[in-house]
Amino acid sequence: xxxxxxxxxxxxxxxxxxxxxxxxxxxxxxxxxxxxxxxxxxxxxxxxxxxxxxxxxxxxxxxxxxxxxxxxxxxxxxxxxxxxxxxxxxxxxxxxxxxxxxxxxxxxxxxxxxxxxxxxxxxxxxxxxxxxxxxxxxxxxxxxxxxxx
Amino acid sequence: xxxxxxxxxxxxxxxxxxxxxxxxxxxxxxxxxxxxxxxxxxxxxxxxxxxxxxxxxxxxxxxxxxxxxxxxxxxxxxxxxxxxxxxxxxxxxxxxxxxxxxxxxxxxxxxxxxxxxxxxxxxxxxxxxxxxxxxxxxxxxxxxxxxxxxxxxxxxxxxxxxxxxxxxxxxxxxxxxxxxxxxxxxxxxxxxxxxxxxxxxxxxxxxxxxxxxxxxxxxxxxxxxxxxxxxxxxxxxxxxxxxxxxxxxxxxxxxxxxxxxxxxxxxxxxxxxxxxxxxxxxxxxxxxxxxxxxxxxxxxxxxxxxxxxxxxxxxxxxxxxxxxxxxxxxxxxxxxxxxxxxxxxxxxxxxxxxxxxxxxxxxxxxxxxxxxxxxxxxxxxxxxxxxxxxxxxxxxxxxxxxxxxxxxxxxxxxxxxxxxxxxxxxxxxxxxxxxxxxxxxxxxxxxxxxxxxxxxxxxxxxxxxxxxxxxxxxxxxxxxxxxxxxxxxxxxxxxxxxxxxxxxxxxxxxxxxxxxxxxxxxxxxxxxxxxxxxxxxxxxxxxxxxxxxxxxxxxxxxxxxxxxxxxxxxxxxxxxxxxxxxxxxxxxxxxxxxxxxxxxxxxxxxxxxxxxxxxxxxxxxxxxxxxxxxxxxxxxxxxxxxxxxxxxxxxxxxxxxxxxxxxxxxxxxxxxxxxxxxxxxxxxxxxxxxxxxxxxxxxxxxxxxxxxxxxxxxxxxx
Numbered sequence: 001x002x003x004x005x006x007x008x009x010x011x012x013x014x015x016x017x018x019x020x021x022x023x024x025x026x027x028x029x030x031x032x033x034x035x036x037x038x039x040x041x042x043x044x045x046x047x048x049x050x051x052x053x054x055x056x057x058x059x060x061x062x063x064x065x066x067x068x069x070x071x072x073x074x075x076x077x078x079x080x081x082x083x084x085x086x087x088x089x090x091x092x093x094x095x096x097x098x099x100x101x102x103x104x105x106x107x108x109x110x111x112x113x114x115x116x117x118x119x120x121x122x123x124x125x126x127x128x129x130x131x132x133x134x135x136x137x138x139x140x141x142x143x144x145x146x147x148x149x
Numbered sequence: 150x151x152x153x154x155x156x157x158x159x160x161x162x163x164x165x166x167x168x169x170x171x172x173x174x175x176x177x178x179x180x181x182x183x184x185x186x187x188x189x190x191x192x193x194x195x196x197x198x199x200x201x202x203x204x205x206x207x208x209x210x211x212x213x214x215x216x217x218x219x220x221x222x223x224x225x226x227x228x229x230x231x232x233x234x235x236x237x238x239x240x241x242x243x244x245x246x247x248x249x250x251x252x253x254x255x256x257x258x259x260x261x262x263x264x265x266x267x268x269x270x271x272x273x274x275x276x277x278x279x280x281x282x283x284x285x286x287x288x289x290x291x292x293x294x295x296x297x298x299x300x301x302x303x304x305x306x307x308x309x310x311x312x313x314x315x316x317x318x319x320x321x322x323x324x325x326x327x328x329x330x331x332x333x334x335x336x337x338x339x340x341x342x343x344x345x346x347x348x349x350x351x352x353x354x355x356x357x358x359x360x361x362x363x364x365x366x367x368x369x370x371x372x373x374x375x376x377x378x379x380x381x382x383x384x385x386x387x388x389x390x391x392x393x394x395x396x397x398x399x400x401x402x403x404x405x406x407x408x409x410x411x412x413x414x415x416x417x418x419x420x421x422x423x424x425x426x427x428x429x430x431x432x433x434x435x436x437x438x439x440x441x442x443x444x445x446x447x448x449x450x451x452x453x454x455x456x457x458x459x460x461x462x463x464x465x466x467x468x469x470x471x472x473x474x475x476x477x478x479x480x481x482x483x484x485x486x487x488x489x490x491x492x493x494x495x496x497x498x499x500x501x502x503x504x505x506x507x508x509x510x511x512x513x514x515x516x517x518x519x520x521x522x523x524x525x526x527x528x529x530x531x532x533x534x535x536x537x538x539x540x541x542x543x544x545x546x547x548x549x550x551x552x553x554x555x556x557x558x559x560x561x562x563x564x565x566x567x568x569x570x571x572x573x574x575x576x577x578x579x580x581x582x583x584x585x586x587x588x589x590x591x592x593x594x595x596x597x598x599x600x601x602x603x604x605x606x607x608x609x610x611x612x613x614x615x616x617x618x619x620x621x622x623x624x625x626x627x628x629x630x631x632x633x634x635x636x637x638x639x640x641x642x643x644x645x646x647x648x649x650x651x652x653x654x655x656x657x658x659x660x661x662x663x664x665x666x667x668x669x670x671x672x673x674x675x676x677x678x679x680x681x682x683x684x685x686x687x688x689x690x691x692x693x694x695x696x697x698x699x700x701x702x703x704x705x706x707x708x709x710x711x712x713x714x715x716x717x718x719x720x721x722x723x724x725x726x727x728x729x730x731x732x733x734x735x736x737x738x739x740x741x742x743x744x745x746x747x748x749x750x751x752x753x754x755x756x757x758x759x760x761x762x763x764x765x766x767x768x769x770x771x772x773x774x775x776x777x778x779x780x781x782x783x784x785x786x787x788x789x790x791x792x793x794x795x796x797x798x799x800x801x802x803x804x805x806x807x808x809x810x811x812x813x814x815x816x817x818x819x820x821x822x823x824x825x826x827x828x829x830x831x832x833x834x835x836x837x838x839x840x841x842x843x844x845x846x847x848x849x850x851x852x853x854x855x856x857x858x859x860x861x862x863x864x865x866x867x
Contacts, residue, residue: 017657024664060172098275099652101699103707120690122652124660124685 008034009139010062012044013097014071014081021124022066022097025131031139036062041074045082048089063084064138067100067114069105077108084113093138103119179687183342196333197571200326213252214312222560222581227284228297238286241795242503246281249274270311277303290721344463365420383461384826387470395476404483406456417479422452422460432599444475445469449621450484462488511606515591517564521547524601531547533608535579538833542580552576552584564600574609576664576754586610629759637706644702651695659690672693704831709749716744716757716789716841720778723758727765736768741779744789746856753856758789760852766821767795767850788841790853795842806842829854 013019019037024036040043054127065083069076076096077132083089095116096109101140109117122128223242227235280303283296303309377384384401388394394417397409405412405420416474436445440831443700445467453463462484469647503513511530512521523530523543534550536542538552551557556575563571571764572590579585591604617778662681668786673681677767720740761776769773777792798806807830808823833854844850 014652015657017660018653021656021660021664024660099656100645101648101696112204120652120656122655123689124656124663127462127656133547 003049004149005028007063008036010038010047010065012065012067012076013043014039014068018068018120021127022131025128026135028128029135031131031135033063037063040072041076041079043073044079045074046070048083048092049086052056061089063093063123063144064134065092065094067094067132069096069100069109072124077105077112078113080109080114093142093144095138097134135138175352178348181347182344183350185340191331195338196329200323200330203319203322203326209252209314210312210319213249214309215302216245216249216252216318217277217308217312220249220277221300224281224284224297224300228294237606238749239287242281242526243285246278246285250278250283253504265638270308270315273303273311277308290663293359302564329836330706334736354627381480384483386417386420386477386479386481387477388477390433390437390475390477392417392429401481404455404461404481420453420481422454425451426454433477433668436671442610453481461485488806511587513602513604513606515547515602515604517602518600519559521561522848523547530606533579533585533606534577535583537580545580550577552578555632560589563591563602584615598859607714617763640702641706644699647695647699655688655692655695659685659692659750662688686760694824697828703827703830704755704828704835707749707752709752711747712750714746714748714750714753716746716753716778717742719754719757720744725743725774727761731765734765734774736774737775739775739779740779744778744780746789747858748836748856749832752835756829756854757791757831763825763852764791764793764850767797768793769795788853788855790851792851794848797846797848797850798842799846800844803842805841 004005009031011022012018013022017045023035026033036047038047044065046065052058067076067080071079076098080094080096083094090113094113095106095118095120096114097120098105098121103143106117116138118130121130154634222239223245226814227238227242230520251269254709277300280296280300284293284300287320301532332616378398381398381400384404385398386394386395386401387396394412397407397412399409401412402408407419409493418429420427429437448464448466450462450464452460454460468478468480470478505527508527509529512525512527513526513530513532516524517523522545526542530536531539531542534542548557551560553576556573560575572588574586574588576584577587586609588607589604591602594601662685665756666678666681670678676838684789705798717740721738724738724740761778764776768776771794773794774795777790779792780787780789828853830840833856837857838855840852840854841851842852
């Protein structure tokens with residue numbers, strides 16, 4: 001069950017620095033999946049609910065979605081709520097990747113059906129390590145749900 | 150008491166009809182008796198008259214004979230010398246002759262025969278009288294001898310015999326009369342006997358019957374009266390006209406302490422107190438003299454004296470028994486209990502009155518109707534209305550005291566029984582016209598068709614002012630609470646932004662510095678690499694600062710949930726983590742067993758982590774490092790402590806330890822943001838406890854705190 005190289009990773013991130021650092025971390029950790037970036041919540045939803053993706057079949061959906069919480073237009077928790085409310089995306093693996101360590105964000109995030117919650121460390125070394133493990137886990141070890149497969 | 154039955158027996162009860170019946174029988178019997186007596190009297194009178202007449206005849210017959218013989222004797226003496234007394238003898242003889250003739254003529258005839266006929270004898274008597282008169286005729290010489298001879302012959306001869314026979318005949322007649330009389334006496338005896346029998350039948354039989362009935366009734370009356378007398382709850386004392394006690398009932402014995410035996414015979418004065426004791430004689434005398442009833446027939450309250458000279462209040466009523474002798478009955482009631490009750494009642498009434506008078510609350514009674522007015526008010530009401538006198542207030546119609554006509558309408562509506570009287574806050578006006586607020590609570594009372602309102606009234610102007618101020622204050626407070634809430638929300642949003650947005654640039658700084666080092670290592674020399682390393686260190690330090698600040702604010706905001714916490718286990722956990730994180734260090738841990746507290750587990754872990762972390766940090770340069778965790782003294786309300794033998798601090802700065810960003814050590818000696826102890830203090834204070842630091846430079850430090858076991862100790866930091 002190896003990850004298909006075509007399957008993309010959806011990164012929902014408004015901060016270009018973070019985007020660059022995340023991409024760098026992917027690259028350093030030899031994660032070669034294409035990375036689609038949505039710069040706010042609206043863009044993310046637009047992408048995920050775009051019919052062409054679904055016409056393309058399950059392969060059109062990202063194998064992993066990394067969701068920041070603090071986003072312009074539509075915030076991360078709302079995006080998650082919408083995803084979970086739609087039968088097409090309700091099982092989509094979503095990992096919250098955020099700066100916030102707030103208790104309420106953790107509780108709400110898991111409550112809405114996040115698969116994982118990772119706090120972005122300031123220390124880039126630590127960040128690298130986090131992304132490495134993330135990729136290993138979600139792209140290699142984890143079996144995605146059938147609809148996403 | 151013994152004489153008493155007889156005394157009350159004088160009363161006539163129910164014997165009138167029997168007496169009338171008895172009187173009728175009595176009358177009949179008397180009439181018969183009277184008739185009988187008349188009959189006897191009539192019979193006897195006839196007989197006795199006859200017998201008396203016979204007796205006179207017998208007497209006269211005897212006397213006639215004597216006179217004849219006397220005349221004969223006188224004639225003889227005349228015939229013989231001496232002659233000197235002849236004239237006297239002649240006079241005597243003459244007188245005698247006259248008498249004989251007179252007596253013969255008046256002599257009654259005999260009723261029965263057997264005696265010689267009167268006619269023949271009359272001739273003889275006339276002859277004899279003639280002779281006697283002849284002899285008695287006055288002469289100087291001697292009497293006619295022949296005449297004398299004839300007199301003597303007649304007196305001893307046939308005349309005497311005839312007269313004797315006549316006397317004898319009369320005597321026989323008298324004997325017969327005697328027999329008749331004894332017969333009569335016998336008849337009368339039987340007659341009287343019969344009358345007596347009749348009397349017995351007619352009078353005594355009904356009389357005795359009547360008497361028996363009367364006695365039965367009287368016995369009842371006596372028993373009745375005796376029972377009344379003896380079982381009466383009131384004392385009964387009966388005295389005679391001189392005021393001497395005759396009877397004394399058991400209740401009186403108890404009342405006065407005198408036994409009946411010792412009281413009877415004494416003056417009633419022994420039972421009286423002055424001045425009644427001395428006046429009593431006067432009352433009696435006046436009553437007896439004038440019949441004026443001063444004390445009789447009315448109830449009087451007086452003071453009585455008991456045998457032991459104590460006095461008791463009594464009520465007496467005096468009656469008069471008008472029997473054969475007059476007596477007075479005194480009925481005496483002990484008023485001690487009633488007086489005591491009355492006094493108790495008076496005391497209660499006085500107390501209530503005092504209460505009403507001294508009460509600071511106005512108490513009133515209002516009479517409803519066409520012109521409603523105050524009926525009763527206490528002084529507090531007068532003060533409330535500033536009334537100069539009670540009359541001034543009572544004269545005012547109540548509706549004019551109401552400032553607001555609406556209030557008045559509401560108040561007077563309660564006169565309708567369907568409306569419930571209740572509390573009402575109204576605007577009233579004092580008599581001098583000043584308006585004030587009053588709270589009236591009244592209850593409706595219906596008595597004898599009148600409607601009253603009893604209630605209380607208080608001046609609440611001041612209270613209203615206060616409560617209005619209080620309401621304003623409350624409103625302000627509520628506004629401030631809202632403001633505070635908003636501020637808190639803003640703070641939260643701020644914290645969130647800080648947590649999220651401040652960290653992102655730091656990550657960029659750190660990340661791109663690292664990228665620079667990795668990707669352009671050949672273009673940066675050692676000094677450049679050092680600078681980049683410093684940039685990274687600074688950004689990470691800032692991230693830590695942000696982290697700690699967020700923690701501090703979280704501690705303040707987080708909800709406190711108390712649960713039993715095992716500090717011993719928690720400390721071991723933290724110690725293990727520290728040991729694992731820095732394996733090279735050798736530290737002697739002394740963690741006391743059984744350290745339990747009721748606190749928020751998350752927050753208390755923060756406290757222990759910070760304190761143990763500090764101890765760990767400041768013992769890092771010590772060769773024989775030692776950290777103690779314990780409690781002193783053991784038991785509740787004690788202090789938990791974390792002691793180390795590390796770098797310590799100067800006690801002068803102990804207070805500054807708990808301030809935010811306060812550090813006593815240079816960063817190059819010991820790392821740290823200076824927020825950890827501030828967090829510890831906040832958590833401990835939120836649990837209602839306090840935290841203390843003791844130490845000396847290079848002699849270690851000891852941090853201790855208390856966690857009071859109270860639910861209401863969640864005191865937020867100002």
